Amino acid sequence: MSNDEIFAAAYREHYWAVSRYVARRLQGRADEVEEVVAEVFTVAWRRRADLPGTPLPWLYGVARNCLANAVRGHGRRLRLMDRLGNDEAAHGRHIAAGPDAEGPGAWVHEALDRLAPADQEVLRLAAWEELGAEEIAVALGCGKRAATMRLHRARRRLRAEIDRLGTVPSTPPAGRPTPQPGPARATLCKDHGHG
Amino acid sequence: MADELELLRCADPVPADDPRFRDGPLDPRAERRLARLLDQEPAPRRSRLLSLPPGRTPRARLAWGLAATAVVLALALDAVLGGPSAPPAVAAPRPLTVHARTAPVPLADMAALADAAAAGGSPRLRKGSHVQSWSLGMSDDKPPVTLPQERVVVWRADATHTELVVATDPRRPGRPVLSDEGGEPREVADGHVISRTTFPPMWSDAPPEGPPPHTAGALRAYLTEVARPGTGPGTAPLSTAELLDATAELLDHWTLGARESAALVRLLAKAEGLRPVGEVTDRLGRPGHAYAYDARGIRHLLILEPRTGAVLGMEDTFTEDDPEYGVRAGDVMDYRAWMR
Numbered sequence: 378m379s380n381d382e383i384f385a386a387a388y389r390e391h392y393w394a395v396s397r398y399v400a401r402r403l404q405g406r407a408d409e410v411e412e413v414v415a416e417v418f419t420v421a422w423r424r425r426a427d428l429p430g431t432p433l434p435w436l437y438g439v440a441r442n443c444l445a446n447a448v449r450g451h452g453r454r455l456r457l458m459d460r461l462g463n464d465e466a467a468h469g470r471h472i473a474a475g476p477d478a479e480g481p482g483a484w485v486h487e488a489l490d491r492l493a494p495a496d497q498e499v500l501r502l503a504a505w506e507e508l509g510a511e512e513i514a515v516a517l518g519c520g521k522r523a524a525t526m527r528l529h530r531a532r533r534r535l536r537a538e539i540d541r542l543g544t545v546p547s548t549p550p551a552g553r554p555t556p557q558p559g560p561a562r563a564t565l566c567k568d569h570g571h572g
Numbered sequence: 573m574a575d576e577l578e579l580l581r582c583a584d585p586v587p588a589d590d591p592r593f594r595d596g597p598l599d600p601r602a603e604r605r606l607a608r609l610l611d612q613e614p615a616p617r618r619s620r621l622l623s624l625p626p627g628r629t630p631r632a633r634l635a636w637g638l639a640a641t642a643v644v645l646a647l648a649l650d651a652v653l654g655g656p657s658a659p660p661a662v663a664a665p666r667p668l669t670v671h672a673r674t675a676p677v678p679l680a681d682m683a684a685l686a687d688a689a690a691a692g693g694s695p696r697l698r699k700g701s702h703v704q705s706w707s708l709g710m711s712d713d714k715p716p717v718t719l720p721q722e723r724v725v726v727w728r729a730d731a732t733h734t735e736l737v738v739a740t741d742p743r744r745p746g747r748p749v750l751s752d753e754g755g756e757p758r759e760v761a762d763g764h765v766i767s768r769t770t771f772p773p774m775w776s777d778a779p780p781e782g783p784p785p786h787t788a789g790a791l792r793a794y795l796t797e798v799a800r801p802g803t804g805p806g807t808a809p810l811s812t813a814e815l816l817d818a819t820a821e822l823l824d825h826w827t828l829g830a831r832e833s834a835a836l837v838r839l840l841a842k843a844e845g846l847r848p849v850g851e852v853t854d855r856l857g858r859p860g861h862a863y864a865y866d867a868r869g870i871r872h873l874l875i876l877e878p879r880t881g882a883v884l885g886m887e888d889t890f891t892e893d894d895p896e897y898g899v900r901a902g903d904v905m906d907y908r909a910w911m912r
Binding site (some may be wrong): 381384385388389392393394396397400401404410411415418419422482485486489490491493494500501503504505507510518519520521522523525526529530532533535536537539 | 575576577578579580581582583584585586588590592593594595596598601602605606609610707708709710711716717719751752753756757767798799800801817818821868869897905
């Protein structure tokens with residue numbers, strides 16, 4: 378297959394996964410999402426010679442940069458931040474109940490929001506895009522071990538914030554989180570399938 | 573009790589079965605966009621706007637700032653002089669040791685020194701950074717390794733910037749070092765270019781892209797936004813761990829001037845639990861005063877320049893074993909040394 382054909386196949390296969398990636402970070406605003414996804418695939422098209430055999434994590438990496446550029450834009454950032462704080466649908470509509478069933482999922486978002494942006498992103502990639510360490514490394518443009526370390530640190534910090542919020546009654550078995558990267562297991566919520 | 577990743581997954585705002593973004597055929601607009609891309613002429617190859625995936629370092633020549641050029645030349649020279657038979661620089665560095673019989677200097681005293689040093693307003697704030705780091709690369713099935721890197725970010729007047737990342741360990745010049753680009757750690761020559769990226773013009777006043785202020789109060793608000801983007805002025809004060817994280821983030825973007833450094837020391841002087849421990853010599857051979865903060869299995873060590881209070885570096889060391897990753901108490905998880 379030519380580069381163009383490979384690109385077209387990746388576009389068809391991953392368009393919606395990339396859309397979900399962007400929507401999660403723009404809190405589900407469909408109008409913004411489509412615009413950013415179009416930019417992601419335009420950039421990916423220019424770089425189609427670089428498209429790897431497993432393109433999705435690489436596309437997430439492109440999307441991450443596109444989102445960063447979008448947020449960096451003067452003025453646009455303020456609009457986005459305003460939406461981040463006001464989009465009720467994105468905050469609650471699809472979220473399963475947490476252990477205390479009070480304010481479904483909001484307390485997890487609150488804990489996540491307290492972390493540094495880099496920590497938030499590695500956690501989202503692991504939990505929402507269900508990437509393993511190797512795929513996270515591709516998406517973040519770092520090595521597998523560095524990705525594993527970042528995830529490990531971010532998980533510790535998220536656990537600390539969850540504990541601080543006091544919504545979870547106890548720490549996990551063995552007194553510490555299981556730092557195994559990779560697809561998260563669904564035990565508390567409906568399994569929505571891969572990212 | 574679920575672990576934190578499971579909890580987070582349950583809070584996915586856009587799950588895979590969301591009717592707006594569910595997997596399936598493209599909608600007409602997405603089809604049109606694809607057709608438009610496929611119909612256009614091949615795009616000319618231009619300087620890259622985005623980071624490249626591991627192992628795809630571009631070979632294009634880029635115009636570098638003077639500082640970046642000097643670094644590359646120095647590293648290349650080191651590599652030549654070091655020769656191919658030199659042993660690799662793979663030993664895991666140990667934590668800094670505090671010099672015996674040195675008196676800890678309280679941060680309040682450092683703040684006064686920094687204020688005095690800032691009276692002349694020199695040196696000045698500069699956008700961009702120069703940092704040497706040693707990061708512990710961890711794996712769940714192999715022993716941890718230390719990955720040394722030097723990163724230079726140079727901004728230009730037209731608001732473009734370039735980032736150069738090379739594998740190097742200045743403590744062992746000329747010897748091969750470990751790099752994990754492409755996945756598995758492997759030895760590369762000292763000075764091996766891991767990535768060099770040119771970014772298009774960017775304008776932003778949002779921390780940490782926007783310039784940091786030089787009063788303690790304003791800098792506190794700035795660092796709060798770095799640590800907790802999107803939170804308003806009513807947010808709770810930063811914890812000491814957050815303040816240190818945000819400081820590192822700031823220093824990865826800006827080379828502080830004397831006034832900003834003085835404001836930063838004023839903030840640090842009020843950080844709870846950050847205590848003076850004595851004099852150290854940092855990994856670049858510079859003398860400094862060290863300040864320690866212990867939290868949740870990690871010891872953070874902040875190193876300040878003795879006369880100006882400028883932050884020279886930060887060291888994060890495990891204080892507890894973590895057998896799953898082969899990490900032992902005393903292993904340095906991360907070390908960053910900032911340079912002007």
